[in-house]
Amino acid sequence: MVFPGHDVGEIDTPPALFVVYRHALRLGTVKTLVLGDRGAYQESATSAAAFGPPPVPAEQIVAVARDRLTGAGWTVYDPQVAERISCADKMCATRLAITDTTLVARRGDTILNASISSQTAADAAYLAVELHRAPPPLVVPAGVLGTLLGAVAGWWVFGWTSRRSAQRGAAVSILLGVAVVLWWLPVLLAVPSLLHHHLGEPHPAWHPFWEWLGQPAASLLFLVGSVCALLGLGLAAGTGRDRRADDHRG
Incomplete structure (x- = not known):
């Protein structure tokens, strides 16, 4: 005991x-x-x-x-x-x-x-x-792999959106810009605080990944950013359909 x-x-x-x-x-x-x-x-x-x-x-x-x-x-x-x-x-x-x-x-x-x-x-x-x-040992490599795959997928989605809305995409750009700010602002605030915390106290295991993303404290910002991103993707898809329809009529 x-x-x-x-x-x-x-x-x-x-x-x-x-x-x-x-x-x-x-x-x-x-x-x-x-x-x-x-x-x-x-x-x-x-x-x-x-x-x-x-x-x-x-x-x-x-x-x-x-x-x-x-x-x-x-x-x-x-x-x-x-x-x-x-x-x-x-x-x-x-x-x-x-x-x-x-x-x-x-x-x-x-x-x-x-x-x-x-x-x-x-x-x-x-x-x-x-x-x-403690978290299983596979959590770290799985997190690194997920981050890399997410970065590639995000790059592809934003590139696709930019091409679809190149001519009439001001609203799409604003919505996606707001989404990026709302997603990354909690990260910029949380990471320095958690690093200082980890360096100042012993930690047999690091804090879970979601805390480094500023969650759940900033979950409302994340949800609003997600709504903005979905609206932007929807407008980009609609813009692409409108352009194809104009080309067909022409």
């Missing part, structure tokens, strides 16, 4: 591989994704927590957990320590310095994330543990 002497209570088992606020994706949660609720859609994890004041100092909890994980063959990363100030009462007359320590470890395809706090409130968790699966 990694955390001996700590009552973690019930173990929360996720209902699906990917969840929205710990619930399986369903029609009722689509609104949450479309309206850009950041971080709502994520990989699930089996979790448990212990509440109340820690029975021993948080540093001791971390030290024991590291020793037990290392002895069991886990790869343990350097703990990340953050300090914050909390209030001891509702009026915040007394301020308390609280230390939060994040411990990350991996063995095989299993990743453990543990958060240990020095807080002393009876209704707050001083220990939270999550276990989840």
Whole structure:
């Protein structure tokens, strides 16, 4: 046992591989994704927590957990320590310095994330543990291949659209331009933030690909861009038919 002497209570088992606020994706949660609720859609994890004041100092909890994980063959990363100030009462007359320590470890395809706090409130968790699966090794080459195929397909579609609407394609160009901006703007905002996050903390597995695309936080922009792209393709196809009809009458 990694955390001996700590009552973690019930173990929360996720209902699906990917969840929205710990619930399986369903029609009722689509609104949450479309309206850009950041971080709502994520990989699930089996979790448990212990509440109340820690029975021993948080540093001791971390030290024991590291020793037990290392002895069991886990790869343990350097703990990340953050300090914050909390209030001891509702009026915040007394301020308390609280230390939060994040411990990350991996063995095989299993990743453990543990958060240990020095807080002393009876209704707050001083220990939270999550276990989840790392992505399969084929995810990276599949993602690279999919990106290359998508780039080739996008180049071909935009080239086809440009040829079909060369003479009367102002509206088509505007629609496709808006689509490109709405698709790429979230990427330009998300990639620097995620890179900084990955470089600042240990990550046995990288964040899922959709987060690098700014999703689901920018899902509404993606959907609007998709509608613009489909309208542009429809106008381009119609322009091509009109041109063939004019050539036939001539």
